[in-house]
Amino acid sequence: MDDQILASEQKYLDKTLNAIHESLEDTKAEIIRSNKNIDDAAKGWDDVRLKTSTYSGIVETAMSVRQQQQLIAERESSKSRAEQRYQTLLKQEDKPYFARIDFSEIDGEGEGSETIYIGLASFSDEENHFLVYDWRTPVASIYYDGGIGEVDYNTPAGPQKANVTLKRQFEIEDGVIVTLFDTEEAIGDAMLLNALSGESTTKMKSIVTTIQKEQNKIIRDTHSDLLFVQGAAGSGKTAAILQRVAYLLYRYRGKLTSGQVVLFSPNQLFNDYVNEVLPELGEQNLVQMTFFQYASRRLPRMNVETLSERFESQSEHRDIDQMLGSLKAFRAVGKYAQSLNTEGARLRNLVFHDQVLISKEKIAEIYYQYNENYRLSQRLEATQEALMRSLRSQIGHQMQQDWVELEIENLSKQEYDDLIGAGKTRLGDDQEGDAAAQTRMAQMGRGPQEREFSSEKAERRFLAKQIVTRELKPLARKIRRAAFLNINAQFVDLLRRLPEYLDMAAFGVKEADWQAYVESTIAALKEHKMSLSTTTMYLYLYDLMTGKHGQRDIRFLFIDEIQDYTPFQLAFLKFSFPLAKFTVLGDLNQAIFTQDNANNLEDDFASLFDPDKVSEVELNQTYRSTQQITDFTKGILTNGRAIEAFDRAGDKPVLKLRKSHTDALQALKDQLKQNDADHESTAIITQSLSEAKQLAEELKDEKVTLIQSENQRLVTGAIIVPSYLAKGLEFDAVIIWQADKKHYSDERQRRLLYTVASRAMHRLTLIGEGEASPLLKQVDADLYEEG
Numbered sequence: 134m135d136d137q138i139l140a141s142e143q144k145y146l147d148k149t150l151n152a153i154h155e156s157l158e159d160t161k162a163e164i165i166r167s168n169k170n171i172d173d174a175a176k177g178w179d180d181v182r183l184k185t186s187t188y189s190g191i192v193e194t195a196m197s198v199r200q201q202q203q204l205i206a207e208r209e210s211s212k213s214r215a216e217q218r219y220q221t222l223l224k225q226e227d228k229p230y231f232a233r234i235d236f237s238e239i240d241g242e243g244e245g246s247e248t249i250y251i252g253l254a255s256f257s258d259e260e261n262h263f264l265v266y267d268w269r270t271p272v273a274s275i276y277y278d279g280g281i282g283e284v285d286y287n288t289p290a291g292p293q294k295a296n297v298t299l300k301r302q303f304e305i306e307d308g309v310i311v312t313l314f315d316t317e318e319a320i321g322d323a324m325l326l327n328a329l330s331g332e333s334t335t336k337m338k339s340i341v342t343t344i345q346k347e348q349n350k351i352i353r354d355t356h357s358d359l360l361f362v363q364g365a366a367g368s369g370k371t372a373a374i375l376q377r378v379a380y381l382l383y384r385y386r387g388k389l390t391s392g393q394v395v396l397f398s399p400n401q402l403f404n405d406y407v408n409e410v411l412p413e414l415g416e417q418n419l420v421q422m423t424f425f426q427y428a429s430r431r432l433p434r435m436n437v438e439t440l441s442e443r444f445e446s447q448s449e450h451r452d453i454d455q456m457l458g459s460l461k462a463f464r465a466v467g468k469y470a471q472s473l474n475t476e477g478a479r480l481r482n483l484v485f486h487d488q489v490l491i492s493k494e495k496i497a498e499i500y501y502q503y504n505e506n507y508r509l510s511q512r513l514e515a516t517q518e519a520l521m522r523s524l525r526s527q528i529g530h531q532m533q534q535d536w537v538e539l540e541i542e543n544l545s546k547q548e549y550d551d552l553i554g555a556g557k558t559r560l561g562d563d564q565e566g567d568a569a570a571q572t573r574m575a576q577m578g579r580g581p582q583e584r585e586f587s588s589e590k591a592e593r594r595f596l597a598k599q600i601v602t603r604e605l606k607p608l609a610r611k612i613r614r615a616a617f618l619n620i621n622a623q624f625v626d627l628l629r630r631l632p633e634y635l636d637m638a639a640f641g642v643k644e645a646d647w648q649a650y651v652e653s654t655i656a657a658l659k660e661h662k663m664s665l666s667t668t669t670m671y672l673y674l675y676d677l678m679t680g681k682h683g684q685r686d687i688r689f690l691f692i693d694e695i696q697d698y699t700p701f702q703l704a705f706l707k708f709s710f711p712l713a714k715f716t717v718l719g720d721l722n723q724a725i726f727t728q729d730n731a732n733n734l735e736d737d738f739a740s741l742f743d744p745d746k747v748s749e750v751e752l753n754q755t756y757r758s759t760q761q762i763t764d765f766t767k768g769i770l771t772n773g774r775a776i777e778a779f780d781r782a783g784d785k786p787v788l789k790l791r792k793s794h795t796d797a798l799q800a801l802k803d804q805l806k807q808n809d810a811d812h813e814s815t816a817i818i819t820q821s822l823s824e825a826k827q828l829a830e831e832l833k834d835e836k837v838t839l840i841q842s843e844n845q846r847l848v849t850g851a852i853i854v855p856s857y858l859a860k861g862l863e864f865d866a867v868i869i870w871q872a873d874k875k876h877y878s879d880e881r882q883r884r885l886l887y888t889v890a891s892r893a894m895h896r897l898t899l900i901g902e903g904e905a906s907p908l909l910k911q912v913d914a915d916l917y918e919e920g
């Protein structure tokens with residue numbers, strides 16, 4: 134390192150750090166000031182006078198309460214802005230930047246050569262000079278996109294060209310430049326190697342300093358409605374999309390909040406694994422969930438099939454699963470729902486005091502009195518209105534009934550006072566959020582009232598009305614919630630009649646098999662159990678019937694491990710998040726749930742979008758594993774040629790076959806010891822949960838933790854984990870347990886074997902009993918060792 138260069142860079146660093154330090158002090162003072170401001174504002178409550186005796190008094194009170202709330206909210210938000218700035222500054226004080234580029238714009242408006250420093254966030258001094266640029270600024274893209282010489286990059290104003298003359302990377306610790314090197318490449322391999330040489334941890338890290346050019350494309354894409362990222366295991370798909378979230382939050386700051394970005398992830402364990410990346414980048418976490426959580430949250434009374442049940446139950450009805458997961462099935466549900474506009478809606482009686490108040494026939498009459506051009510949602514809304522009217526018209530009639538007389542007779546003093554004191558409401562108003570209902574309620578007054586009655590009859594009438602209205606309320610709620618639609622019966626009808634809307638033979642599904650499947654689904658429904666594919670179908674039908682418009686506030690949706698979704702699920706997500714731009718990541722070679730379906734997935738999903746707004750990026754370079762492990766895992770695949778290993782050397786994978794179970798277990802224990810001695814933290818991956826449990830029992834004297842549920846936390850040290858929970862994760866060392874003929878012989882398990890093997894960063898061992906898995910036959914014998 135040239136001493137002079139180092140000295141001048143250290144000088145720039147000192148200057149930057151000083152400025153950051155000053156800014157930190159200022160921000161600290163601002164936070165203290167804001168706290169005081171909030172306290173002052175809170176005192177303002179003392180001046181708010183409550184006037185509730187007159188309507189104008191209520192309005193006046195409401196207005197001063199609102200003003201007071203606004204004042205406090207403004208001050209709170211200015212405080213939280215200051216606090217956020219403080220947090221960012223603290224991070225910047227640690228490492229203000231990691232790179233520098235010198236460049237001159239070609240054909241641009243900028244003059245001469247510029248030097249910029251790139252860090253986690255921008256920082257400017259008091260005179261508004263940028264000392265550091267946020268890595269997400271358009272100009273910082275130059276750093277990621279090319280080496281020395283001419284580079285193209287995108288700005289909001291269109292493409293730009295620049296001539297780069299210097300790229301310098303830094304490592305800074307405690308305010309001192311530890312290393313500094315100049316590079317001519319996009320991101321120097323040395324830097325990448327350095328970033329990748331660390332040990333695995335239970336938390337994923339950000340890759341901000343070493344984002345690769347292809348990844349940068351994914352991160353900065355703002356054009357696509359559907360961005361499809363297809364990439365090998367360990368090619369940084371997940372790492373890139375987390376950076377993308379941070380980028381989008383910056384690019385659309387002020388318009389986009391982290392709550393409008395949703396990530397669908399493979400399992401809860403994975404959520405836990407990635408949840409520190411965004412905070413590390415100075416951003417708030419996004420909304421993360423699994424499809425299972427999304428679906429089951431909407432059906433709280435159902436037991437939706439869990440991940441482990443889904444994995445274990447896969448092969449029972451493959452043709453039917455494939456059919457139900459298809460886009461054709463999705464469209465069939467749409468057609469079926471459409472048919473309900475003319476006939477066939479399954480309805481429930483509205484029952485009051487054990488008697489049918491409005492029969493389902495009557496409801497059907499109302500439902501079908503609107504013309505055919507009504508959409509199901511409009512039809513439902515109109516029916517609800519009509520039913521509410523009908524319910525209100527019942528009040529007078531009910532008031533004459535004996536049960537009301539009886540209730541009045543039996544009123545306790547407390548009940549009487551409550552009824553007399555209650556404000557007047559119209560049936561249904563308390564559930565309406567609309568302005569008209571609010572005004573009506575304000576006009577009628579909802580607070581306790583003193584009442585004088587002109588006669589006993591008037592008092593009785595008043596009480597009777599109150600009682601009837603109160604008793605009818607649950608029914609009004611049912612109408613509002615559309616509980617008179619019998620969705621369960623409708624769903625069963627859909628299943629029974631699906632052959633009318635879907636060519637089942639094309640999927641190789643026979644009529645009799647389908648009927649048997651329907652019957653077993655109905656039996657399961659009675660026990661409140663549903664598979665994930667039927668749940669999705671059920672929800673879609675429900676949404677079509679009730680006119681749910683989906684979550685329109687969600688702007689970006691990310692789906693990781695898309696190969697494990699069916700086209701039906703994806704189409705349903707598109708329907709449920711109609712305004713979201715989708716970024717989907719997948720590796721068709723890792724389809725462990727959907728198998729063959731995965732092959733057409735991309736085309737199927739893309740067909741739902743405008744073709745001009747669909748982009749695809751392929752990532753073939755892998756970063757997770759050593760060259761030896763990548764070459765081996767790629768050998769397992771029949772089409773793994775395109776995968777490129779990153780040049781990082783390690784030992785070849787080792788296959789250990791033993792004659793008996795006891796010997797295999799001993800080999801496993803020895804390997805664990807070895808890994809431990811070499812400080813390689815190990816994941817023993819079994820195929821299923823039951824195998825993981827059994828192994829945990831057999832290893833109970835060792836220091837290993839069984840991960841049997843996705844709700845557990847990842848722990849440091851050795852773990853045993855079933856294959857489907859290892860998705861998306863990585864470990865220093867992986868031992869594949871029972872990698873033998875008995876457990877991995879079906880061609881369909883090839884992708885599973887690839888998926889688990891590709892979790893290993895530095896060391897991979899396969900242990901089995903008896904003969905080797907035939908899936909390894911095609912792997913070149915040079916690529917692994919036997920031991």
Ligand SMILES: Nc1ncnc2c1ncn2[C@@H]1O[C@H](COP(=O)(O)OP(=O)(O)OP(=O)(O)O)[C@@H](O)[C@H]1O
Binds near residue numbers: 756
């Ligand atoms: N540009 C990069 N710089 C440094 N590390 C990187 C980079 N890209 C990826 N990595 C690292 O490579 C490893 C694999 O990345 P990631 O988990 O994102 O891959 P993936 O494609 O999602 O894999 P899988 O499909 O197997 O789940 C991670 O440790 C990640 O931090």
